Amino acid sequence: MSRQIHAFPGGVHPPENKDQSSHNPIALPPLPAELTLPLNQHSGAPAKPVVSVGDKVLKGQLLAKANGFVSAPVHAPTSGTITAIEVCPVPHPSGLEEPCIILQSDGEDRWAELEPVTDYTAAAKDLLLQKIHDAGVVGLGGAGFPAAVKMASRTEDKIHTVVVNGAECEPYITADDRLMRERADKIVGGILILRHLLNPKEIIIGIEDNKPEAVDAMRAACKGKNIEVAVVPTRYPSGDAQRLIYLLTGKEVPNDARSVDIGILCYNVGTLAAVHDAIVEGKPLISRITTLTGEALKQPQNVEALIGTPADHLLEFSGLKKRKLHSLVLGGPMMGHTLERTDMPVLKTTNCLIAATWEEFPPAPTPQECIRCGLCSEACPVSLLPQQLYWHSKAENHDQLNHHNLFDCIECGACAYVCPSAIPLVQYYRASKGEIRQLQAKQQKAEYSKKRFEDRQARLEAEKAAREAKRKANAERAAQLKKEKAAAAANPAAAKPEDSAKADEVKAALARATARKATEGKAGRPQLSAKQKELKIQLSMVKAQLKKSERALADAKGSEETNAQLQTNIDKLKAQVATLEKEFEQAAQAPVAAAPEQPAKKAKPVLNEQQKKLKIESAMARAAVKKAQRALDEAGKSAANIDELKQTLQQAQTKADELEAAMKAAADAPAPEPAADKPVKKPKPALSDAQKKLKIEAAMARAAVKKAQRALDEAGDTPELKQALQQAQEKAAEVEAAMQAAAEAPEPAPAEEKPARKAKPVLSDAQKKLKIEAAMARAAVKKAQRALDEAGDDPELKQALQQAQAKAAELEAAMQAAAEAPAPEPEPTPAPAAEKPARKAKPVLSDEQKKLKIEAAMARAAVKKAQRALDDAGEDAANIDELKQTLQQAQAAADAAAEALDKASA
Amino acid sequence: MASPTPEAREITLNGLWNNNPALVQLLGLCPLLGVSNSVVNALGLGLATILVLAGSNLVVSLIRHQVNDAIRLPVFVMVIAALTTCVELLMQAFTYELYQILGIFIPLIVTNCSILGRADAFASKHPPGAAVLDGLMMGAGFALVLVVLGALRESIGQGTLFANMHLLFGPVAKSWSVVLVQDYKQFLFAILPPGAFFFMGLLIAVKNIVDNRISEAKKATQDKPSTGSKRVRVTGTVS
Amino acid sequence: MEIVLYAVGALLLLALVCGAILGFASERFKVEGDPIVDQINALLPQTQCGQCGHPGCRPYAESIANGEAINRCPPGGQATINALADLLDVEAVPLDDEHGEEKPPMVAYIREDECIGCTKCIQACPVDAILGAAKQMHTVIVSECTGCDLCVEPCPVDCIDMVPLEVTTRNWKWDKPLAPDMIIATDRGGQTA
Amino acid sequence: MALIRQTSPHTRGAETTSRVMQLVMLAALPGLLVTTAMFGWGTFINLIWISLIAVGSEALVARLRKRPVAFYLRDYSALVTAVLLALALPPLAPWWLTLIGTAFAIIVAKHLYGGLGQNPFNPAMVGYVLLLISFPADMVNWLPAAGTPGYETLSFGQSLQAIFPFLGGNLDYDAITMATALDVVRENSSLTWSELQATNAALGGTFAGKGWEWVNIAYLAGGLFLLYRKVFTWHAPVGMLGALIVMSLVFKNGSGSDTHGTVLFHLLSGATMLGAFFIVTDPVSGATSNRGRLIFGAGVGILVYVIRAWGGYPDAVAFAVLLMNMAAPTIDYYTQPRTYGHKKPRKGLAKPEDR
């Protein structure tokens, strides 16, 4: 009885090249030292690791569990230790990395306890399915669709035909051929399990007629089991599931459905063998048959490779001629993709590795233009018009691509194989598919964003309406009250005694408040603050105007007439600002003199403040290191910059070192101080906060080091960089040490409650502002650097940048000094005797600081502006001179400010 | 009326080159290709078109405030049609032979001019002076292309230039005809419809090339406009 | 003279008849609504970034419907321009770089250690993609972020970066083959002649 | 280790574009030989002259566009155009005529559209039609076939002189040229078929026009060879010849005075076979799918007959091909094959629901 074979249209018959590997039996390579197990070896969601680094695992033990419905678990292919769970390069056409589990083999290859099902006919079907799923069995033909999911997708009586795919149509590959020849019984075992599960009417094994031995072996194994072995003609791509289904049954799978929808399931022979192993032996899928072939191998053969084995291990085993190796193809020559390195792991779907020489897979010739000869459409197994698809793909005409059924293309490569113009057609289709998918995603996101935007608008609208309503209500209530009041005034007699009592109470409260105010006013502060406030408002208004004009100036760069005008305007405004500031300063100073307050509470904050200061510094250092490291990252690509970067990094490190030292000192210092003080509850949380921050910092430093390391990886073997990295690492270690010290140190720090509470806010405010400033300065420098990056190697710009950096450094130093300044003062304060001067000194400083801060802010703004201009100048070389000048001016201003700040803090 | 103001210069430049109706906007192609097989035909229609365009622009500009928006277009079309009829009658009277040759393309100036859209786009928004200048220049740009095309086709197709000019300018012009090549074997392609399309295509390409050169030269001297300068904030930033 | 009267009369008659027909038709066959704005809006990327010079995508869609240039949307890039050209049946033109350049998809990233919790970026975000509260550090919900970079400028400490969307094996796509352009140079590459 | 990265498939078939072109030229050889044998050395000389112009034009354009010249020339497509043009033009077409035609074909019809593979019209036919409408008189100057009583074939030298008149010699064109059989039938001036045959030597062939029948049979042989080598599919030639047969059967008006000629006469006259196997099969300017090619070929066949029978030009293959070239993209829209898994083939325009 022979089945009618339905020929599909198209197809090609490339040279088979199967003889090289098909004559040798399946070999067992030695155990590799290390296995890399990607978490995503199947289609669907990646698995979720259930082990952690350092765990010892046994062969067959679950390492990662399936995560979601369409997903598959990963098991340990041998016994050993988990050394890492990290992103590693995986065999993917993109060459990108994916999370993997790294397993160090212990050489014992010790099995975990297995739980085979002795009699599957007696077992529950759900249990069997679960078992197959838990064993991590996926389609071994190439797609890697989880096998159990496919089985469970339809209830048993819906599947009438099971097609077993032994066609293996790609040239070179003989893995299934060897499997069928040597392990036909296992395959049949798997088929029988499948029959038990699904109860199909028909089971057909399709094998191409170039594998007579496999046909014989399968026929022998199937004898008397009502399984049909059908021989199909050798024509690529008959091994494609839908092609094979058509060959054997004459049925087409509709384009918007899967084969299960028409009652047909198709499994690769390897998958069925794995199903057999999973049920009968209880073994999870931890190895597979992989063909090793290609001219660059001494002994092409099939091996049973453990999943995760590095490819070079296997190639070595087959006698790789390294000097002849030109390209390494994973999969067959028609659909496989090249690997750029040989240490990629074998996956569950890796059916073949071709170590090809130059002669074997020569680089593609330069494509000529398509002459629409139509050979491609003759070869297309799904009756597409590849030449039209190519044309539309080139024109990016997505509508037409869809219309020409681009998404029905199976990327078999038959068209590109026959193309006389050597056009890489498949790549065009893949690229267009990707583009269309991306656009669709974009479209969806746009829809979604639109909805969110509209929601937000609606919300804002509603809020506004609510506010409006509230305001109205308030107004109404006020009106009501007024009316009532009027009414009350009209007949006071009506007022109840209780009410008047209440009123009295209110009055009393008010009186009290005024009294308090008065006393406080006497104390000096509030009065000043009123004046100050006024001045401040004025100042800020003028400043805003100044800023506006400056921006206008920046915008107006082109027209010179307006320029002068604006400039004078700005000058005027600046002058105004200066006078205002002076006034402000005076005002601020005035009250200080009149501020004889209670014995101040200053002692405590000092310590606290020092810590804080150090924290800020360390944050700055951290930022600098980070910056340097980011630069280092980038340097991975341009080796030219390395020297410069190294320098920067070193500078940053020295800075960091200094800071650490300071911090250590600080951490050490406070320890003895508070010993005398009462233990209190307050400080503790504060400390813990600081600790937390330090911890975060340390974590970040670590991350930075890691990044640097990665950059180093990319940059290749630059000893200098390595050194830099080591230094960075050391620094990180030191930071951590410092942190520990800090964490230990401050515990005893607390002092009296009262003073602490009062003093803290003052200091912390000033510091915060300083911090913000520092951050802004940093940002400015960074921007400048970015501009530099863009501008390429313009020495002038570089100089400008260096100056800016120097300025920033100065500013920072100044700030440091300013922050430090108050520190020594209060040292003697534990004694109440010294209170007065301390109190006095403090506000003065703070005011001056403020003034300086404003100046600094202005300078900063100028620098920022200049740098933004510099940014723009990345494209326009003509403006550079002008900009440089501006920048220099700005820097001069900044320098002046910094100087002043210095002086003040001194 | 055509004072050399920058505005007038711009109008002139637009009409003759930058926004040339025939080469850039690909408008008025029908008569352009239909009658451009000799210089005399081209010139005849070109002059007629200039006349109608300038006249209609003037009229439309004069009545632009009186015309209701809803019936604007029909009124303009009617104005153009009236003027065209006048020109048609004039040609019938004075250059009857040419009128016969140009045939249907004279009344078709109506659609041509309404396509040029100057009445609606320009004249209805500008004072009469500018409108007339615009009409003249647009018409001149059109006529220029027409004549160049005519000269090209006539010289390549027949080997002559300015033949039969007397049809337009009277017997004086009979001697204007220039024979470029003696015993020229007619290259019918140039005279037949395909040649009209082809030479028009060449003219457009030549203009593209010249424009490219100009813009490249400009690019070398001018600096780039700042990018991303027209941004508007959607959301409140600092409230 | 008679003919002039006839002419005027005939034209008058014609004009009257025509006017009557049109008037009748405009009353009888009146239709409202202009769906074109919605169609245009559906093609815009909805980043609401304002780079086109309009406060939001819909206003731009409205002004496109009124004849504004279609090449002012940098986030949409050439794809959007082409789609709009297709819809409106006009020539597709290159992006107007006065409004910005086309960039790969970006997301905002807040360097959290530098964030001072000012909430300015939250107010700036058109799609509520930033989480946070006053004095608390903020963070960007990557899946919601449209990459409009409206949050960058308001930040007083410049702690927001626009970073390109990370490429993973899941969203990676093949590039178009380069080879033909390398040897068979085409003018699409921007060369002349 | 630096392994190269390239896209699948990693192996390729042996066919190349230049080989296809070479095969086409090879297949045209019998036709060339027979033409030379029948009508003298003119065609042969023209072939060389036209090839020079074609290659020169191709190189010129490549230079102007700053493209690699050698790469352009290596695909032989310019030569194929040259061969087709040379075979289609009258043997004694003067040099300037062929120069205009060839340069126009290569530069305008081919390279203005971007060169190989991108031209919507068949360049050789564009060149031919251009000459036909521009210089109708020169284009009907065909020679009498060898063996026609009262004429002798021109020697090589004579042919050379005829083509390049400045080389000296003065041939009396009118004495040596003769209308083709198709011309004779078109201008039959109310003679019956047998009368025509009796009065016109051009119609003195065994099946059709004298000499022409053998030329056409040679092209047929070359075409069958290409078909055998799978350079093209059978659809377009069969479509064209089939339609021509049907048309000439339907409109055959006996052998009376309003005859349009017999079936065989149409099949073996003029450029029928050259068209059917060398021009209609041009993949670049033809339809894409097999069904489309069948329609394309049939269209050519019908138009050939219509223009031959009622039109103003004696041979119509070039016009018919250009007209169908024009329709080819539209035909492509409506003749997509049914893709696997789809119930119906996609047709016409891209519709929104395709997405």
Next chain:
Amino acid sequence: MADPITQLVLILVSTILVNNFVLVQFLGLCPFMGVSGKLETAMGMSLATTFVLTLASVCSYITFEYILQPLGLEFLKTLTFILVIAVVVQFTEMVVHKTSPILYKVLGVFLPLITSNCAVLGVALLNSNRMDSTLLDSALYGFGAAVGFSLVLVLFAAMRERIAAADVPLPFRGGAIAMVTAALMSLAFMGFTGLIKL
């Protein structure tokens, strides 16, 4: 030219092929060049034009035959025809808009453009120029012209879609290559010369 059927067929063949309005008579070139970048829009345009052209040629025939000619006002024909055409177009647009939104979606954008299509006015004028034509003749003439216009418009649009992806030299991209293509199409249409002697 005796029997009317032959006469009608001849008119059709003549207007569609031999004297094709676009490629041979240079009428209706503006929409031909301007709109035909896409097959889809070309189809819409063809449909709209076919409808309007037929209707307009009938209407203008009536006005000419029954108003202008009896009154001896032939010189007013340009004026009246353009008026009639504008009204027909406007009217059609309104009716279609109301009655068939789908058809309006297809035709809508193109309808106003037809007013400025010289082919419409051209057909009306040519009709009036010919002696002793009947109403049916005029309608058929308009219809044939429109079909010829549609034919080349659609073919041209499909070709332009293909050319859009071709590596056309920069100066020729856009209008110039479209013109050259039209030239070659016109060249091909020359083949119909002499097919019918009207």
